[in-house]
Amino acid sequence: MTAISAIPPGLPLVLGALLLPLFGLRIRAALVLGLPLLTLALVWQIPDGVSLRLPFLEYELEPVSGDRLSRLFGTVFAIMAFAGGLFALNRARTLELVAALISAGSAVGVTFAGDLITLVAFWELLALSSTVLVWSAMTDQSYPAGMRYLVIHLLGGVILMVGVIGHIADTGSVTFTIMALDSPSHWLMLAGFLLNAGAPPLSAWLPDAYPEASPTGMVFLSAFTTKTAVYVLLRGFPGADILIFIGLYMIFYGIVYALLENDMRRILAYSIVNQVGFMICGIGIGTELSMNGAAAHAFAHIIYKALLLMSAGSVLYMTGKRKCTELGGLFRSMPLTTACGIIGALSISAFPLTSGFISKSMISQAAADETMAMAWFLLTAGSAGVFLHAGIKFPWLIFFQKDSGLRPPDPPLNMRLAMILCAFICIAIGIWPAPLYAILPFPVDYVPYTRAHVIEMLQLLLFSGLAFFIMLPYMKRTLTITLDWDWFYRWLGPRAINRLTQLLSRWHTHRRTDFLRHMGHLFGTLFLYHGPRGILARTWATGSMVLWVVILLGVYLVAYYF
Amino acid sequence: MKQHWLVRPGTIRLLWVMFLFVLALTILASLFTEVHGWFRIDGSFAFYAWYGFLTCIGMVIVAKLLGRLLHRKDSYYDRD
Numbered sequence: 001m002t003a004i005s006a007i008p009p010g011l012p013l014v015l016g017a018l019l020l021p022l023f024g025l026r027i028r029a030a031l032v033l034g035l036p037l038l039t040l041a042l043v044w045q046i047p048d049g050v051s052l053r054l055p056f057l058e059y060e061l062e063p064v065s066g067d068r069l070s071r072l073f074g075t076v077f078a079i080m081a082f083a084g085g086l087f088a089l090n091r092a093r094t095l096e097l098v099a100a101l102i103s104a105g106s107a108v109g110v111t112f113a114g115d116l117i118t119l120v121a122f123w124e125l126l127a128l129s130s131t132v133l134v135w136s137a138m139t140d141q142s143y144p145a146g147m148r149y150l151v152i153h154l155l156g157g158v159i160l161m162v163g164v165i166g167h168i169a170d171t172g173s174v175t176f177t178i179m180a181l182d183s184p185s186h187w188l189m190l191a192g193f194l195l196n197a198g199a200p201p202l203s204a205w206l207p208d209a210y211p212e213a214s215p216t217g218m219v220f221l222s223a224f225t226t227k228t229a230v231y232v233l234l235r236g237f238p239g240a241d242i243l244i245f246i247g248l249y250m251i252f253y254g255i256v257y258a259l260l261e262n263d264m265r266r267i268l269a270y271s272i273v274n275q276v277g278f279m280i281c282g283i284g285i286g287t288e289l290s291m292n293g294a295a296a297h298a299f300a301h302i303i304y305k306a307l308l309l310m311s312a313g314s315v316l317y318m319t320g321k322r323k324c325t326e327l328g329g330l331f332r333s334m335p336l337t338t339a340c341g342i343i344g345a346l347s348i349s350a351f352p353l354t355s356g357f358i359s360k361s362m363i364s365q366a367a368a369d370e371t372m373a374m375a376w377f378l379l380t381a382g383s384a385g386v387f388l389h390a391g392i393k394f395p396w397l398i399f400f401q402k403d404s405g406l407r408p409p410d411p412p413l414n415m416r417l418a419m420i421l422c423a424f425i426c427i428a429i430g431i432w433p434a435p436l437y438a439i440l441p442f443p444v445d446y447v448p449y450t451r452a453h454v455i456e457m458l459q460l461l462l463f464s465g466l467a468f469f470i471m472l473p474y475m476k477r478t479l480t481i482t483l484d485w486d487w488f489y490r491w492l493g494p495r496a497i498n499r500l501t502q503l504l505s506r507w508h509t510h511r512r513t514d515f516l517r518h519m520g521h522l523f524g525t526l527f528l529y530h531g532p533r534g535i536l537a538r539t540w541a542t543g544s545m546v547l548w549v550v551i552l553l554g555v556y557l558v559a560y561y562f
Numbered sequence: 563m564k565q566h567w568l569v570r571p572g573t574i575r576l577l578w579v580m581f582l583f584v585l586a587l588t589i590l591a592s593l594f595t596e597v598h599g600w601f602r603i604d605g606s607f608a609f610y611a612w613y614g615f616l617t618c619i620g621m622v623i624v625a626k627l628l629g630r631l632l633h634r635k636d637s638y639y640d641r642d
Binding site: 007106243252255256260263264323329331332368371373376377379381384385387388402451452455456457458459460461462463464465466468470471475478480481482483484490491525 | 568589599600604608610621622624628633636638
């Protein structure tokens with residue numbers, strides 16, 4: 001164990017981020033680009049096993065514990081922080097950059113946490129920094145959206161924490177390792193993890209909050225929270241059957257909602273849920289091939305989703321518009337953004353020669369190997385649907401379709417460079433998958449480029465494309481949103497509580513009036529007899545007093561006599 | 563305003579012809595490729611073509627129907 005390998009690799013990002021406000025533009029730029037590279041270097045210094053132990057209460061924490069899976073996710077998080085930083089440089093608020101680097105650092109922190117206490121700490125830091133990232137857009141919508149995001153994630157954090165405490169009480173161990181779904185605490189931990197992955201029913205936080213972040217902020221947001229959840233599920237619950245069903249649900253939820261959506265970045269937000277669905281399904285299948293597929297897909301997804309969001313972010317940054325109904329025909333004046341958007345769209349669709357092709361197909365291949373017919377058919381339909389909702393719909397509606405009359409130029413240099421970098425990685429992985437395959441958790445014995453596979457994928461995607469253009473007249477964009485599970489806490493909940501408050505207050509008013517009326521009677525009667533002019537409180541003359549005494553004594557005498 | 567060459571009707575027609583030609587090519591190519599179905603039906607002729615096409619149509623229809631049920635004005639939540 002060397003001293004360098006004992007540095008938690010997320011720490012430079014988290015601490016360095018706090019320095020950003022202290023410096024001017026140049027040093028800030030150097031930090032934003034340099035810290036992720038430093039983290040990347042640290043990630044590859046960490047050997048297998050635990051390199052740092054810290055005593056805490058009666059437990060021993062393992063803040064730095066590495067293996068192939070940790071390094072894979074640490075690597076892509078660091079690359080993502082760099083690319084996102086390059087994209088946001090000089091464009092984003094300092095607050096946003098601070099929040100972005102802290103969330104990147106906490107995501108890396110989670111991937112190297114060997115124990116559950118460290119994991120929960122970084123998990124919560126990720127939730128808090130992501131909330132600030134949403135807020136840092138500083139629009140009227142971003143504050144309530146960030147608040148809803150925070151409430152849901154604090155709830156998820158509490159569920160996870162209860163699970164962790166139960167697990168520690170059951171087993172006496174804080175080590176984060178594979179868990180079976182055999183106790184309530186493990187179910188709670190699974191629920192806490194899944195909430196961050198955007199699993200049903202609480203998945204609406206993602207398309208609700210992310211699109212309210214700034215054009216640069218959503219690029220960061222898309223990468224860390226959901227993929228950290230994929231990482232912990234890979235490590236904690238591989239082969240849990242329920243994940244297959246949850247994953248399949250997420251795939252089709254993402255497609256259908258994205259098809260109905262009008263906001264370009266919300267389309268991409270739904271497609272995050274869709275893509276994470278593929279990964280969760282792969283984790284649920286639980287073979288070495290499917291786990292490799294899920295991990296590789298997470299890696300590829302982070303880059304191409306960032307690329308897609310960068311191209312959408314560029315459009316938003318240059319035009320200030322985000323609704324498909326207001327956009328269109330931008331290819332004329334934004335050729336680079338269009339090209340990069342298309343490369344991202346092809347990658348997410350798993351087109352041959354792009355990164356999605358060499359990663360996603362491992363998951364469906366694993367389903368076939370395990371003869372999971374239903375999963376395989378649905379995964380294949382899902383792959384076709386990805387092309388439908390993200391592969392064609394996104395670039396078509398933004399850059400082609402009707403001419404919106406907008407003629408914004410391509411975005412500034414740093415944004416263009418960031419897009420070129422991501423587009424390069426997408427294609428490089430697609431053409432030359434060997435380096436990615438070499439760092440996957442298990443040895444890879446999978447050949448993506450067979451003639452049959454390429455032809456099958458081309459058929460699937462191109463005929464989905466045909467379906468898209470045939471159905472285009474039926475997919476007219478409207479100025480609408482689509483109700484989701486969040487309707488329950490955004491519409492029904494507040495109204496139910498309002499109604500209840502009204503009823504209670506009406507009942508209260510009613511009771512109060514009744515009570516006051518009764519009291520009024522009571523006091524009236526008392527006043528009548530005991531008031532200043534009441535018969536019992538009147539001042540009586542001494543003579544009448546004497547008369548009454550005489551009468552009483554007389555009655556007494558008569559009574560005594562008999 | 564002069565139309566961009568990409569959106570002229572002639573170009574669009576040409577693109578459609580090329581697209582259909584490529585579609586035909588992929589179908590043709592499956593004649594010369596060994597099909598290895600895992601679940602029988604996926605070994606049928608040009609399975610991926612018709613399966614992709616039909617499931618996509620299906621998904622659009624489902625989305626459309628669900629939209630009728632779940633679509634609201636985009637200012638739906640704003641008055642809260």
